[in-house]
Amino acid sequence: KAGVTQTPRYLIKTRGQQVTLSCSPISGHRSVSWYQQTPGQGLQFLFEYFSETQRNKGNFPGRFSGRQFSNSRSEMNVSTLELGDSALYLCASSRGQGVDEQFFGPGTRLTVL
């Protein structure tokens, strides 16, 4: 069974630009969660999508948005990039119901210059 895949793996952008990251969950998984990981902050929850609907949301500004498609693939978008958005963005998928383990992708390393 293929794992969670994230594209691209590395990305360099400049301030003010926007970026779109993609996540393909494990087959059969309907929930996709996104996290921002920075040194010292650990994993900060961005949002969770389940069956194309946002089910949970973290405390991030509106510049951070996401969506989920009917095949459960998910994208997250960050507009008007700031230097502080440099981070590893992790995607995790799960069945989304009951006791469900999250499976993580390798992440997308975003650098904002």
Add this chain to the structure above:
Amino acid sequence: AQSVTQLDSQVPVFEEAPVELRCNYSSSVSVYLFWYVQYPNQGLQLLLKYLSGSTLVKGINGFEAEFNKSQTSFHLRKPSVHISDTAEYFCAVKGASGTYKYIFGTGTRLKVLA
């Protein structure tokens, strides 16, 4: 709401020595508890989880953790570490009912010394 505290940001330990990584949580509802490991340039991998039942949980790579409800703790232990255990370890909590999100601690960097 739930929260997780990992008090130790870094733990150095010599090879073959025992190690304990501490995790405390707070929650107004029953919770599930998890430990994940992250190797350099990789995503997170589940080490073990507590859902219910026996408070001593065994995971992969020789790790185990004990759920202590009265102390709201879920400390991770290994009796003898290897160089390959060098990684970052994250404790996480999730509400046991409804659609609660996962809450992660800030991580503990375990460095095993030769």
